[in-house]
Amino acid sequence: MNDSILNQLMNHTSIRHFKNQPLSVKQVTTLIDAAQHASTSTFSQQSSIISVRDPKVKDELAVITGHPWLTNSGHYFVMIADQYRNLQIAKAHQVDPYVLQTTDKFLAGVFDAAIATQNIMVAAEAMGLGGTIMGSILNDSDRVIQLLDLPELTFPVLGLAIGYPADQPELKPRMPQTMMHFDGSYHLPADFDSQLVDYDQLIAEYYGTRSSNERQESFSHHIVAELGRSHEVRQDLLATIKQQGFLIDES
Ligand SMILES: Cc1cc2nc3c(=O)[nH]c(=O)nc-3n(C[C@H](O)[C@H](O)[C@H](O)COP(=O)(O)O)c2cc1C
Numbered sequence: 001m002n003d004s005i006l007n008q009l010m011n012h013t014s015i016r017h018f019k020n021q022p023l024s025v026k027q028v029t030t031l032i033d034a035a036q037h038a039s040t041s042t043f044s045q046q047s048s049i050i051s052v053r054d055p056k057v058k059d060e061l062a063v064i065t066g067h068p069w070l071t072n073s074g075h076y077f078v079m080i081a082d083q084y085r086n087l088q089i090a091k092a093h094q095v096d097p098y099v100l101q102t103t104d105k106f107l108a109g110v111f112d113a114a115i116a117t118q119n120i121m122v123a124a125e126a127m128g129l130g131g132t133i134m135g136s137i138l139n140d141s142d143r144v145i146q147l148l149d150l151p152e153l154t155f156p157v158l159g160l161a162i163g164y165p166a167d168q169p170e171l172k173p174r175m176p177q178t179m180m181h182f183d184g185s186y187h188l189p190a191d192f193d194s195q196l197v198d199y200d201q202l203i204a205e206y207y208g209t210r211s212s213n214e215r216q217e218s219f220s221h222h223i224v225a226e227l228g229r230s231h232e233v234r235q236d237l238l239a240t241i242k243q244q245g246f247l248i249d250e251s
Pocket residue numbers: 012013014015065067132133134135136137158172
């Protein structure tokens with residue numbers, strides 16, 4: 001058993017404060033290598049990665065995500081679900097590329113991009129770096145598609161800011177396994193309500209004692225607040241995914 005890998009996984013925290021130091025070319029190459037070695041659905045390698053270096057593009061991504069600190073990271077990646085490359089292979093072989101437009105292949109691209117993202121995160125932490133995954137690039141996916149010149153059958157899935165950590169945030173406590181790991185079939189525990197009360201208290205204490213961004217918020221409050229927020233943005237997401245050529249009507 002490799003305890004150091006397990007130890008690293010159990011001590012993950014997202015890093016949002018970075019030292020002013022860019023990643024080297026070698027570091028970036030190693031991270032991309034780690035991404036490429038992730039599992040990939042049907043060995044179709046249906047993800048791509050864009051390194052964003054242009055300060056103007058980074059500034060715009062900072063506005064889209066609401067995360068001005070991304071501009072201080074040592075390197076910024078955007079992870080792309082990508083069936084465009086395989087479309088070129090289909091065309092070269094005069095094969096009907098219809099399958100690449102299906103929901104199944106959209107999901108496969110999203111899985112590949114997401115799993116590659118986590119590989120970069122784990123590799124970065126092993127290299128003494130840290131970072132934050134950003135779903136918030138989807139706040140304006142149309143603009144991200146424009147900024148990065150994304151062709152048909154591609155979609156920006158996640159942003160990823162990586163760099164040298166300038167702080168070490170406290171571990172965010174996860175819920176007890178009894179609330180999320182079930183034997184054989186799905187069943188919440190009989191005492192779910194009281195387990196949730198305990199976990200709510202744990203999270204409220206975590207936020208209350210946190211050295212940065214102190215607030216009083218339980219897990220339940222957090223979920224309720226998230227439900228309110230998700231109506232405000234991303235209403236055009238389905239239309240944008242379809243505009244990129246995915247989710248074709250299969251009926
Ligand atoms: C798919 C995904 C999207 C995320 N998007 C954002 C984001 O847009 N902004 C951000 O600050 N953190 C984002 N995060 C990081 C989560 O907020 C973070 O992982 C979570 O709060 C747990 O904290 P920890 O990573 O420090 O344990 C995202 C994480 C995932 C997996």
